[in-house]
Amino acid sequence: MNHQQALTKYLAAFVGEMVNSGITEVVVSPGSRSTPIAMVMAEHPGLNLHVHVDERSAAFFALGIAKAARKPVAILCTSGTAAANYYPAIIEAGISRIPLMVLTADRPHELRDVGAPQAIDQIHLYGHNVKWFVEMSPPDGGDEMARYARTVCARAAATAMRQPAGPVHLNFPVREPLIPALEDSLFEFSERKERYVNIQQGELSLDESTLEALASAAGNGPGVIVCGPMEDERFTEAVIHLAEKLQYPILADPLSQLRSGSHDKGMIIDAYDTILRIPGARKFLEPKLILRFGAMPVSKALSLFIKENRQARQIVVDGGSGWRDPLISATEMVYCDESVFCQQLASRLDKSNNYDYVGKWQTVNQRAKEQLAEIRDVPELSEGKLFCLLADLLPHQAALFVGNSMPIRDLDTFFFHTEKQIRVLANRGANGIDGIVSTALGSAAVMKEPLYLVLGDLTFFHDLNGLIAAKLYKLNITIFLVNNNGGGIFSFLPQAEHPKHFERLFGTPLDLDFSHAIEMYGGSYVPVTDWDHFHQAFAELKDEPGLKVIEISTERDRNLSEHRNLWKSVSREIVLTIEGLDNEA
């Protein structure tokens, strides 16, 4: 068996097991050293290859697919700095617990650290930011190496998926010649046709005595349930059932997936970001117990509320066995599958009849939302109002991807619960402004629902290259580009009080006319001039396929004062509402 045959047999074993392990999507970036891996992948009928020249965008695109499809996705690139371009998406995948299988071709051993072209040190290239690193063996043509390739592949896929999910990195040293010997029987493996090794993953659950203790503790309310970003489809029903048993309101982050859908919303509180800005409201709604699920919510006001209530018992449930406690406030860490926890606990509880506390939340929440809805009357183009309108305009089944910085915060403030099935997506692992376009497009590539993306101009600029995927693969996406010509969030931060360096270091206006970029990528572009125009553009583009960008130009200063004025007026009303409730009692 010559080198090419040995290489091909080895890679075919690996690629065959990828498909056996449930991987169907691979994002490939062109390169020379990765040639045999890419060509063997292209031969497998079970793999969809997405080719993306910019590896940074490619990795985020894969992240978006994995996020939307809730399954591992592979990425493949050549040796050298190509692989370093994957780093931002890999870190995001790690923190947001998204399974990625990172495959990098490498120079073989004799070409390492000797000044060979396109050779960098790829061993542990991503440091602690991957769950598992494997320097793959060179092939030798034997069956043992094929078995090795199969088990490493199956193990890598399972490791990527195991909670907390995340990225794994397999580095393939490849010697020339780089062309595989392609034959019909490439993926046949007579020994075990179906799959080389199945990995059965258990689920974390609690023992009886721990559950009893927690059930008894949970009865000592009043308490709140805080749900941050969560992606377990069973969780919605389980947590609502638990909340009803306990009569605890659920403070539901937009990424908890609890604000949208046909489930009962009685216990869902969605205006807490506004309510908890008010000191009197925080006092009025003081809990004795806080039960947290998911990553930290986006709301800073909610964080402050949690921090101010360190006298309360604070239970953090984490199926990924992490340490989600930036406020140093937890009294208990519970490592148990979140849905299982809710079911187990609820089954041990009688329904509470203490409706007062949740009632207070419901009343205040209702009043806050009525007040916030006044943003609908703003005549000018407004970042907050956009999210109110999206709740009306999006179809019943949709995906809404939001950028970091301002959009996720405005979504939190202005996008209330709805009967529609709107899956909300964002990159909330490391909250970067990088890779958002590509992540959204990756999601759009595999989702049945139409996908809408809201992002600011700096975020849009950062990953403008990502739009190439929309062009090349004719992906459907509607982008709401909120263009305030710079970094809007900085106007909300203390440096805004220091005008000397502000615009240069933080405001950073780019003064770009994005219509050119959108035309280059074959998209439709409508810069709307007012809300009538916005509605008209939305209606016109609704059924058009492909890339569509609706640009909403806003002003950073006006946006700041609009938010501040609204919060001030809501605050006044909430204080009155609380006084009224206090007088009733």
Next chain:
Amino acid sequence: MNHQQALTKYLAAFVGEMVNSGITEVVVSPGSRSTPIAMVMAEHPGLNLHVHVDERSAAFFALGIAKAARKPVAILCTSGTAAANYYPAIIEAGISRIPLMVLTADRPHELRDVGAPQAIDQIHLYGHNVKWFVEMSPPDGGDEMARYARTVCARAAATAMRQPAGPVHLNFPVREPLIPALEDSLFEFSERKERYVNIQQGELSLDESTLEALASAAGNGPGVIVCGPMEDERFTEAVIHLAEKLQYPILADPLSQLRSGSHDKGMIIDAYDTILRIPGARKFLEPKLILRFGAMPVSKALSLFIKENRQARQIVVDGGSGWRDPLISATEMVYCDESVFCQQLASRLDKSNNYDYVGKWQTVNQRAKEQLAEIRDVPELSEGKLFCLLADLLPHQAALFVGNSMPIRDLDTFFFHTEKQIRVLANRGANGIDGIVSTALGSAAVMKEPLYLVLGDLTFFHDLNGLIAAKLYKLNITIFLVNNNGGGIFSFLPQAEHPKHFERLFGTPLDLDFSHAIEMYGGSYVPVTDWDHFHQAFAELKDEPGLKVIEISTERDRNLSEHRNLWKSVSREIVLTIEGLDNEA
């Protein structure tokens, strides 16, 4: 002293010492956590701040400044994936030995690994790819911490510059509030006004007996000197003097800086890439000694020649004490400053009178160049011909930046030595197609000479975001965009014989009309239709400031056959020339 004052004192000490250490340029990307560092930097009159939103481009921009100015440059970004975007440029800086001081703001200790927003693991974020990593202490307001900040800064700058130069990474945990206390006396430090600590760096030189042995060895020619990429300004004169003493031809890579300038070119061989493709020529020109300087040259034919001559004594001189021997052919590694080595050795040698061997090289080189010049007659737009014309058209003082993949190879083949002072630049550390636009613009930002960039469409696309710097800072650059709609180099590789997956995996046509992007970034764009048009466009744009892009559309297939046909005809002529020389002898 409150937290803000302590933080400010600490950062001012650090920033003050940056300037004392010779750093004048900082590339800053906007962010919240890095606010106090950026604001203190902005206060220092000795620093030029370049603001760049996309951290990947920002780091390459800094690399370009450092490359052009031959001094260390600092980059600063906020916490999170922002810092991961620096990775490709950091790796390139490490391998190509360019000094960078990487400054990342980080969450403070209590916000690490606890699910806090925008917090990633930044400790040793770049692994082995930086020369030094320091997790900076939080400030405490005392003078001792100011001294610590000063010495770490001075040491970091010296470490970055020390051979082999490269990147260093300092990570700053920063607590809120993030606004510094800006006062007039920010950078005063009474103890030692000038500089806290001076670092005196010695130079590697050889002892007498080693030199004698090498001088005696070098006399046993015939030999060749191979000069790869080199940036030491003293080197040109020193190596030419040594070559003349030894009567060794210098095979000068385009990045050796030996092909351009007013120095004597008698010993310079610049058509070796073509000559050494011919088996008969390799045999005819077989050396007994190979003396190598600099990184590996780009020419694959030259590599093959070195590899085929493992019977020869092969001496690799490296002032950076690396291991530049991908061909596993070295017999000696000499760790000595390259210029010092040439001077020391030359001073111990009598001038050789063995002119035969160098004469053969000179004759063959002359003949090859005459033949290669026939590409000037090609009527169609041609990638190779472009470089012949550039030699004519570029002004007497200029910088020529070339992309990887095809441009650097065509430069090697078609850009012969010239009396003009043309500094040739490229990213030949890891040879990536990433970050080329930004690296070139960074160089353009600090060079007096006009800068010309030649790159392909995939490379241009990969760093399209980099063009924002040209727009925002009104940088002058002329870009020759060689657009063959895809990855031209793959047509030269074996996969071109496998049409089934070729276009999808390797050809990867993007079908982009770049005029839109160039208009967005405020540049002039001329897609030339033929060579007359090219000359006309060059003349018209010559004195225009700003971003100028001349697009030369070519065809990958025609380019391949043009190269192959030319090499075939040159080969025929060289074989005849060698037969003629053999008959004479």
